[in-house]
Amino acid sequence: xxxxxxxxxxxxxxxxxxxxxxxxxxxxxxxxxxxxxxxxxxxxxxxxxxxxxxxxxxxxxxxxxxxxxxxxxxxxxxxxxxxxxxxxxxxxxxxxxxxxxxxxxxxxxxxxxxxxxxxxxxxxxxxxxxxxxxxxxxxxxxxxxxxxxxxxxxxxxxxxxxxxxxxxxxxxxxxxxxxxxxxxxxxxxxxxxxxxxxxxxxxxxxxxxxxxxxxxxxxxxxxxxxxxxxxxxxxxxxxxxxxxxxxxxxxxxxxxxxxxxxxxxxxxxxxxxxxxxxxxxxxxxxxxxxxxxxxxxxxxxxxxxxxxxxxxxxxxxxxxxxxxxxxxxxxxxxxxxxxxxxxxxxxxxxxxxxxxxxxxxxxxxxxxxxxxxxxxxxxxxxxxxxxxxxxxxxxxxxxxxxxxxxxxxxxxxxxxxxxxxxxxxxxxxxxxxxxxxxxxxxxxxxxxxxxxxxxxxxxxxxxxxxxxxxxxxxxxxxxxxxxxxxxxxxxxxxxxxxxxxxxxxxxxxxxxxxxxxxxxxxxxxxxxxxxxxxxxxxxxxxxxxxxxxxxxxxxxxxxxxxxxxxxxxxxxxxxxxxxxxxxxxxxxxxxxxxxxxxxxxxxxxxxxxxxxxxxxxxxxxxxxxxxxxxxxxxxxxxxxxxxxxxxxxxxxxxxxxxxxxxxxxxxxxxxxxxxxxxxxxxxxxxxxxxxxxxxxxxxxxxxxx
Numbered sequence: 001x002x003x004x005x006x007x008x009x010x011x012x013x014x015x016x017x018x019x020x021x022x023x024x025x026x027x028x029x030x031x032x033x034x035x036x037x038x039x040x041x042x043x044x045x046x047x048x049x050x051x052x053x054x055x056x057x058x059x060x061x062x063x064x065x066x067x068x069x070x071x072x073x074x075x076x077x078x079x080x081x082x083x084x085x086x087x088x089x090x091x092x093x094x095x096x097x098x099x100x101x102x103x104x105x106x107x108x109x110x111x112x113x114x115x116x117x118x119x120x121x122x123x124x125x126x127x128x129x130x131x132x133x134x135x136x137x138x139x140x141x142x143x144x145x146x147x148x149x150x151x152x153x154x155x156x157x158x159x160x161x162x163x164x165x166x167x168x169x170x171x172x173x174x175x176x177x178x179x180x181x182x183x184x185x186x187x188x189x190x191x192x193x194x195x196x197x198x199x200x201x202x203x204x205x206x207x208x209x210x211x212x213x214x215x216x217x218x219x220x221x222x223x224x225x226x227x228x229x230x231x232x233x234x235x236x237x238x239x240x241x242x243x244x245x246x247x248x249x250x251x252x253x254x255x256x257x258x259x260x261x262x263x264x265x266x267x268x269x270x271x272x273x274x275x276x277x278x279x280x281x282x283x284x285x286x287x288x289x290x291x292x293x294x295x296x297x298x299x300x301x302x303x304x305x306x307x308x309x310x311x312x313x314x315x316x317x318x319x320x321x322x323x324x325x326x327x328x329x330x331x332x333x334x335x336x337x338x339x340x341x342x343x344x345x346x347x348x349x350x351x352x353x354x355x356x357x358x359x360x361x362x363x364x365x366x367x368x369x370x371x372x373x374x375x376x377x378x379x380x381x382x383x384x385x386x387x388x389x390x391x392x393x394x395x396x397x398x399x400x401x402x403x404x405x406x407x408x409x410x411x412x413x414x415x416x417x418x419x420x421x422x423x424x425x426x427x428x429x430x431x432x433x434x435x436x437x438x439x440x441x442x443x444x445x446x447x448x449x450x451x452x453x454x455x456x457x458x459x460x461x462x463x464x465x466x467x468x469x470x471x472x473x474x475x476x477x478x479x480x481x482x483x484x485x486x487x488x489x490x491x492x493x494x495x496x497x498x499x500x501x502x503x504x505x506x507x508x509x510x511x512x513x514x515x516x517x518x519x520x521x522x523x524x525x526x527x528x529x530x531x532x533x534x535x536x537x538x539x540x541x542x543x544x545x546x547x548x549x550x551x552x553x554x555x556x557x558x559x560x561x562x563x564x565x566x567x568x569x570x571x572x573x574x575x576x577x578x579x580x581x582x583x584x585x586x587x588x589x590x591x592x593x594x595x596x597x598x599x600x601x602x603x604x605x606x607x608x609x610x611x612x613x614x615x616x617x618x619x620x621x622x623x624x625x626x627x628x629x630x631x632x633x634x635x636x637x638x639x640x641x642x643x644x645x646x647x648x649x650x651x652x653x654x655x656x657x658x659x660x661x662x663x664x665x666x667x668x669x670x671x672x673x674x675x676x677x678x679x680x681x682x683x684x685x686x687x688x689x690x691x692x693x694x695x696x697x698x699x700x701x702x703x704x705x
Contacts (some may be wrong), residue, residue, distance in 0.1 A: 008576070012014065012698060015290045015438060018526040023065075026298065026366065028183070028475045030058045032057040032058075033056055033057050033068065033460070036053050036057070039051070039053070039098065040052075040053070042564065043074075043200050046312060047132060048078075048654055049074055049076070049077070049456055050074075050075040051072070051073070051075070052071075052072070052073040052074075052075075053068030053069060053071070053072060053113075054070070054072070054073070055069065055071035055072030056069075056070065056074075057069050061096060061097065062097055063096060063097060063098065063266060064094040064095065064097065064098075064108060065094065065095050065096075065097045066092070066093055066094020066108070067092070067093060067094070067096060068090065068091070068111075069090070069091045069092075069699045070089060070091075070093040071088045071089065072086075072087060072088045072091060072201070073086075074086045075085075075607045076118070076120075076128055077128040077131055079122060079126070079128075079462075080120055080122070082115065083118050083129060084118065085117075085118060085129075086116065086117050086692075087114075087115070087116040088112060088113065088114055088115050088116070089113045089114025090109075090110065090111060090112070090113040090114060091112055091113075092111035093107070093108075093110055093111075094107065094108045094195065094322075095107045096108075099157070099534055102156060103157075103158065104156050104157040104158075104159075105154040105158050105159065105323060105383070106157070106159045107161060108161045109160075109161040109162040109164050110160065110161075110162070110163050110164065110165065111164045112163075112165045112166075112168070112304070113164075113165075113166050113167060114163065114167050114168070115167075115168035115169070115170075115186075116168070116169045117168070117169070117170045117171070118171045118172070118173070119170065119171065119172050120171075120172045120173040120174075120175070121173070121175060121176055121311070122175055122176075123175045123176060125176055128647070138286050141370040142564075153471055157254065157597075158194070158195060159192065159193070159194050160192070160193040160194075161192055161193075162189065162190045162191055162193065163188060163190045163193070164185065164188075164189055165187065165188040165189075166187050166188075166596070167185065167186075167187065168183075168186035168187070168188075169182070169184050169185075169186065170183040170186065171183075177210065177514055177631075178211070179209075179210070180209075180210045180211075181207070181208070181209050181210075182207070182208040182209075183205050183206070183207055183208075183549060184205070184206045184207075184208060185204065185205060185206040185260055185415050186203075186204070186205040186206075187202075187203070187204045187205070188202070189201075189202045190201050190202075191236045192328050194438050195226070195228065196226070196227070196228065197206055197225070198223045198224065198225040198236075199223070199224050199225075200221075200222075200224075201221060201222055201223070201224050202219075202220070202221045203218075203219070203220040204218070204219045204220075205217075205218050205223070206218070210247075212246065212247055212248035212556075213246045213247045213248060214244060214245075214246035214247075214248045214249070215244065215245050215246050216242060216243065216244035216245075216246075217241075217242075217244070218240070218241065218242055219239075219240070219241040220238075220239070220240050220241075221237070221238075221239050222236065222237050222239065222262075223235065223236045223237050224239035224248065226442060227675070229582075231265060231267065232263060232264060232265050232266060232267045232270075232522055233262075233264050233266060234261075234262065234263050235261065235262040235263075235264075236261050237261075238258075238259065238260045238261065238262055239257065239258070239259050240257065240258040240259075241256075241257050241258075242254065242255065242256045242257070242258075250315075250318065250320050251315070251318035251319030251320035251321075252318075252396045252462070253318055253319055254280070254318060255277065255280060255281070256278060256280040257278070257279045257280070258276075258277070258278050258279075259276070259277045259278075260273045260274065260275060260276045260277070261273070261274045261275045261281075263340070268294050268295040269293060269294060270290075270291065270292050270294070271289075271290070271291040271294060272288075272289070272290045272291070273288060273289045273302075274288045275288070276288050276289065276304075279447075279616070280314075281314055281317055281318075282307050282309055282310065282314050282317075283311075283314050284306075284309070284314070285304055285305065285306050285307075286304075286305050286307070287302060287303045287304040287305055288303060289301070289302035289340070290302060291342075297343070297344045298342060298343075299342065299343055299344075299346065300340065300341070300342035301340065301341050301342075302339075302340045303338065303339050303340065304337075304338045304340060305337050305338075306334070306335055306336040306338075307335060308333055308334070308335040309333075309334055309335070309354070310331075310332045310333065310334075311332075311334040312330065312331035312332055313332070315331075323388065324389060325385065325386050325387065325388065325389070325449060325477075326384055326386075326387055326388065326389040326390070327384075327385035327386070329357070330357065330385045330386050331356075331357065331386075331536050332357065332519070333357055334354075334355065334357075335353065335354070335355040336352075336353065336354045336355070336423070336620055337351070337353040337354075338351065338352060338353075339351035339352075339582075343652065344368065345368060345369060345465070346356065346366070346367070346368040347367045347368070348364070348366035348367075349364060349365045349366065349368065349652075350364050350512045351364065352364060352365060352376070353675040356381075357385070358380070358381075358382075359378055359379065359380060359381040360378070360379045361376060361377070361378050362376070362377050363375045363376035363377050364376075367519055370423070371425040371426050371427070372426050372427070372428070373426075373427050373428060374428035374429075374430075375428060375429050376428070376429070376430050376431075377430075377432075377433075378430070378431070378432045378433065378435075379432045379433045379434075380432070380433050380434035380435070381432065381434075381435060381436070382436040382440065383435070383436060383437040384436055384437060384439065387437075387438075398686075405526075411529055411540070412525035412526055412528075413525070414524045414525060415524055415525060415526065415529070416483050416524050418478045418483065418524065421451070421454065421456060421476070421478045422453075422454040422478055422479065424451040424456065425450075425451060425452050426449050426450065426451035426452075426456075427451075429446065429447070429448050429449075430445075430446075430447040430449065431445065431446050431447075432445040432447070433445075438503065439502040439503060439505070440499070440502050440503055440505045441466075441502060442462045442464070442465050442470070443462070443463065443464035443465075444462065444463030444464045445460070445461070445462050445463070446460075446461045446463075447459070447460055447461075452502060453477075453479060454477060454478045454479030454480075455475075455476070455477050455478040455479060456474075456475075456477075456478075457473065457474070457475050457476075458474040458475075459472075460472040460473070460474070460475055465494065466494050466495045466496075466498055466499045467493065467494070467495045468491060468493035468494035468495065468512075468514075469491070469492055469493065470489070470490070470491045470492075470494075471488070471489075471490045471610075472488060472490065473486070473488040474486075474487055475487070475488075482522045482523055482524065483522065483523065483524050484520070484521075484522050485520065485521050485522070486519070487517065487520075487522045487535075488517065488518050488519075489515065489516065489517045489520045490514075490515075490516050491514060492513045492514045492542075493513075493514065493517070494512065494513060494514065494515065494649055495510075495511075495512055496509055496510065496511050496512070496513060496541055496544065497509060497510035497544070507547055508546065508547050508548055509541075509544060509545070509546055509547065509576070510544040510545050511541035511542060511543060511544020511545070511581070512540060512541065512542055512543060512544070513540045513541030513542055513544075513581075514539065514540055514541075515537075515538075515539045516537065516538050516539070517535065517536070517537040517538075518535050518536050518537070519533060519534070519535035519536075519537070519587065520533075520534050520535055521533040521534065530614050530615045531589060531590045531615050532589065532590070532687065533587050533589070533590045533614060534587055534588055534589065535586070535587050536584070536585065536586050536587070537584070537585050537587070538582075538583065538584040538585070539541070539581075539582065540580070540581070540582035540681070541578075541580070541581050541582070542579065542580050542581075543579060544577075544578055544581070545575040545576060545578065546576045546578070547574065548574050548575070549574065549575070550574050550576055571665050576601060576604075577601050577602060578599050578600060578601045579600045579601060579602070580598070580599070580600045581597075581598070581599040581600070582597075582598050582599075583596060583597040583598070583608075584596055588615070590613065590614045590615040591611055591612070591613050591614065591615070592611065592612040592613075592614060593610075593611050594608065594609060594610060594611075594612075594621075595609040597609065597623065600654075603627060603628060604625050604626065604627060604628065605625070605626045605628055606623055606624065606625045606626075607623070608621060608622060608623035608624065609621070610622050610651070612630045612655065617654055617655045617656070618652075618653065618655065619651055619652065619653070619654075619655055619658060620651075621649070621650075621651045621652075622649065622650050622651070623649045623651065624646050624647065624648045624649070624699070625646070625647045625648075625649065626645070626646050626647070627647070629647065648662065648663065649661075649662055650663075701702075
């Protein structure tokens with residue numbers, strides 16, 4: 001037996017010696033470059049494409065079995081021009097020889113430098129990679145059975161030193177959509193690849209898109225662990241960096257960094273993002289997301305928290321031009337806490353908690369198939385902070401003729417974004433504790449919004465509005481050729497003084513009362529809507545005053561000037577008190593008509609009728625004042641001779657600055673007639689007092705009335 005083992009030892013030694021000699025001699029006697037033409041011919045036969053090997057092919061045998069090729073080019077498919085389908089500056093692969101004898105594959109870093117991959121789709125939808133994919137499927141089909149037969153003869157170990165892809169470029173040219181995308185400076189580095197062990201990953205690339213124009217530098221790193229037993233992949237320490245610029249971005253630039261831990265099932269059924277943190281300058285968002293059934297019907301749940309941030313400063317830092325706002329501190333503190341739930345095509349925010357400066361917004365919202373549903377509550381908000389600052393008086397005066405000059409056809413911008421409104425699908429309720437807008441203050445507000453098929457309805461209820469209440473409806477229909485706007489308003493027990501003072505900044509009218517309107521118009525510019533305005537309105541106010549205008553004083557002074565008498569002495573308060581003022585009006589094609597104005601004051605009764613043209617902002621109106629009392633303290637002193645006489649005041653001209661005229665000749669004539677009648681009647685009464693029965697005297701009085 002000893003001789004047998006000795007012989008076997010000699011044989012093994014000779015085999016190893018022969019193997020060493022072969023390894024040493026093979027590189028010297030075998031030159032792979034001699035087979036370039038054959039390799040090119042094989043590629044041409046299998047793919048129909050030309051392969052160019054511009055550089056040398058290097059071969060190593062021991063201790064690493066491997067090769068290295070430089071300057072490779074693979075031709076494009078027919079119909080896609082002369083640009084190569086793929087090219088590479090360097091390709092290198094090598095495997096340790098000795099571990100192969102033990103069914104172990106130990107490879108060095110796989111190297112691919114200077115890759116250029118040009119993917120394209122022709123105008124008829126054909127891709128320049130499809131012929132290669134078809135050939136690959138045919139080759140696979142022919143080798144399926146042997147592969148199956150060898151199943152079970154697995155490797156004991158697979159170890160790859162890493163992957164090194166540097167300076168790669170991938171181009172996508174879609175001639176169907178006209179889109180062109182370039183991924184440049186693509187670099188990928190990994191640590192050692194061993195099944196079941198974590199691997200470090202670093203990826204960097206530049207993305208260049210033509211339409212819309214976008215340029216982005218993207219970096220990614222993390223530790224990837226493929227757990228085949230659990231059929232999942234874990235990524236820890238994930239960091240994604242983005243530095244983008246282009247016209248497609250608000251402000252033209254964006255910079256952000258995302259950190260997270262990722263767990264994903266290999267079959268795509270589950271994805272979890274934990275310790276999620278998004279940072280962009282001073283903006284920080286944290287949270288987590290969990291997704292299930294991603295391949296069939298995605299279900300995603302999560303939460304996102306926005307830390308307090310000066311949103312205005314952050315947007316300005318991105319180059320976003322914000323519209324001018326009255327409050328320079330607007331948008332200086334914004335924060336949010338959101339819960340997210342996705343079910344198939346439905347996206348819901350079951351919990352909304354947003355802080356906007358001094359405003360707290362809470363509620364829920366959802367989107368499904370373009371339909372938006374919401375239920376939101378605001379504690380208080382001052383919208384004037386976010387509106388443009390009021391124009392200065394100088395700017396207003398300089399542009400004072402702008403409204404008139406803008407009434408020409410085509411010069412007015414549209415008021416409604418018609419196409420957007422036609423596609424709007426809304427159903428929601430918004431409640432506001434306190435609202436300030438255009439200096440008006442309202443409390444206990446409930447707004448119901450519905451929009452669908454080009455119809456928008458906004459139902460408004462205000463529980464506290466200047467010591468009264470308000471209900472209104474805004475109904476907009478843009479489904480037709482021209483928008484149709486309907487407005488209904490009903491205000492009750494309103495204190496009109498504070499309302500008008502807040503609205504205009506002027507204290508011109510006081511009183512409590514109601515106001516109602518039902519209006520309709522067509523068009524999408526202010527002039528067109530004025531021309532098409534129809535409807536009715538009415539109002540009634542009690543126990544108030546018109547400030548800045550003393551009607552009794554105007555009558556006294558005008559009468560004195562007409563008669564050539566000195567003006568009345570004494571300064572009177574510049575207001576006209578009234579116990580009641582009411583009117584109804586109709587509007588047809590932008591012209592308001594009123595015939596029943598009635599105003600009562602302690603010494604006057606005023607009636608009025610006329611027309612107001614809202615299109616050209618002019619009026620033709622006559623108010624008739626009758627002095628009913630001349631007692632002092634009521635504003636009627638000095639008007640004794642006008643008692644019971646009608647004083648017509650004719651108003652004409654522009655609404656902003658109307659002219660008024662009083663026909664004093666007629667007024668005084670009527671006054672003298674009235675006085676003559678009174679004197680005649682007094683004399684008759686005196687003479688007939690003891691001679692004629694009382695009943696007959698009353699009949700005689702009627703002859704002079």
